[in-house]
Amino acid sequence: MDTTAVCQALLLHPDTPGSALETARALLDFASAYRPLPDLTILITDDAHAAIARTQQRDQRVLTSEQARLMEEACALYERLATTDPARYRVVDRRTVDERQAAELVRAWIHNARTGLDCVREPWQGPEARCMCCGRRADLAPA
Structure with missing residues (x-):
């Protein structure tokens, strides 16, 4: 949902970062x-120019100036959006941590997030449905 909100907001407000942020938040609220x-x-962010260089190297193609600009704007908007909901977002800034530190942060956040979570099933599947995460029947999962 975050990616859709960011991309749609940038398409609607390509030259007004404040409006793009408001629109991204509104789209998330609506969703x-x-x-x-x-x-x-978890948002893993980096210098936009470094990310563009990695993308071009990985994909073996040069981005157009419009594509590069969209990536730069998306990077900035993601970072601003993350500040609007610090309880939900965790940010790994690759400009300040190395690969090992980044992996450890992500591992710890994921491990801690599982504490106390109930099993997940779609309501439309009914009471006999299996958890989408662990595969147990939801009515047998620990509360």
């Missing part, structure tokens, strides 16, 4: 009326 937002969203 949350139909489905809860994730409890935890």
Whole structure:
């Protein structure tokens, strides 16, 4: 949902970062009326120019100036969006941590997020449905 909100906001407001942030938040608020937002969203961010260089090297193609600009704007908007909900977002900034530190942060956040979580099933599947995470029947899962 975050990616959709960021991309749509940038398409609607390409030259007004404040409006793009407001629109991204509004889109997430709208989506949350139909489905809860994730409890935890991990944003791994980096210098936009470094990310663009890695993308071009990985994909073996040069981005157009428009594609590069969209990636730069998306990077900035993701970072601003994460500050609006610090309870949900955890940010790994690759400009300040190395690969090993980044992996440890992500591992710890994921491990801690599982504490006390109930099993997950789609309501439309009924009471006999299996948990989407662990595969146990939801009515047999620990509360």
